[in-house]
Amino acid sequence: MTRLNIEQLRTFLEVVRLGGMRKAAQSLNLTQPAVSARVKSLEDTLAVALFDRREGGLTLTKRGDMLVQYAEQFEILSEQVTANVMDPDGIERQLRLGVAETVAQSWLPDFVADLHHQFNKVEIEIDVDVSTNLRERLLDREIDIAILLGPVSEASVSNIALPGFDLAWYVSAQAEWTPQDQAGLIAQNPVITYARNTRPYREMRRELYERVGPGTQIFSSSSLSACFRLVEAGLGVAALPEILGREWVARGQLRCFDPGWCPSPLQFTASYLGDPKSHVVMTAARLARTTARRHADQNNLSQVPKSFDLI
DSSP, X not given: OTTOOHHHHXXXXXXXXXXXXXXXXXXXXXXXXXXXXXXXXXXHHHTSOOEEEETXXXXXXXXXXXXXXXXXXXXXXXXXXHXXXXXXXXXXOEEEXXXXXXXXXXXXXXXXXXXXXXXXXXXXEEEEOOHHHHHHXXXXXXXXXXXXXXXXXXXXXXXXXOOOBOEEEXXXXXXXXXXXXXXXXXXXXXXXXXXXXXXXXXXXXXXXXXXXOTTOOXXXXXXXXXXHXXXXXXXXXEEEEHHHHHHHHHTTSEEEEOOSOOOOOBOEEEEEEOSSOOXXXXXXXXXXXXXXXXXXXXXXXXXXXXXGSBO
């Protein structure tokens, strides 16, 4: 037992949870041979086979099934040591963040700075993607925290609610219209909005159908910056995050208008898998809430009621 170590057990649990060596390797940021070697070393240490290796995949042996419970106890103890004993300056690991573009263009730099100050030896990896992809990557354990349009309605996922982003309607500064034309701008122009498989797109399509009619053209894009540029070019109008539109208006590229209604604010969550528990991941998710609240206060944005902090 002298050669038994936490990394072997952690790797074993990841193979069990994800159902294979390849997915475990992706989750642990290791090569598949390295994962296989760790599992084989653990089997050699215990002098038992933990998996039946068959053409259809891996299945736990009776001994392997018994080890899962003990390995989880080791994992819990390891996290308790990290949370309660270790100095944050000494914690070394990789933290994989998946972030929606709206957040990436607003308070993400402040969050990364806060995170680096809290854990200065943690390597931070950032991927910006649409929320639907972030959700799938979180469930596949390819990222540790997803800051996305949430919550993620899965029992295995913990969601921390973040301040919302109010939307405002924008039109090109070069467009000719009068205050009396504001309600008609939507009917007279294509509406540019978020990607087709997102919640904002579905809400926009429903509202347009009910308020304007079924004939309204919708241009969808997975790129928020592209949406702003398309509006600036006069190719349509859009309801986009007001905090990001301020700079475009200040530069004289866009103008706000009020058709009498606006889609509901974008609601984001910092979402992470609750099992296995990770002090670094949970602390980072709470830190995202703190950073987002500070950003909202500094920019006079709406906040989330405290009763909705944890979903």
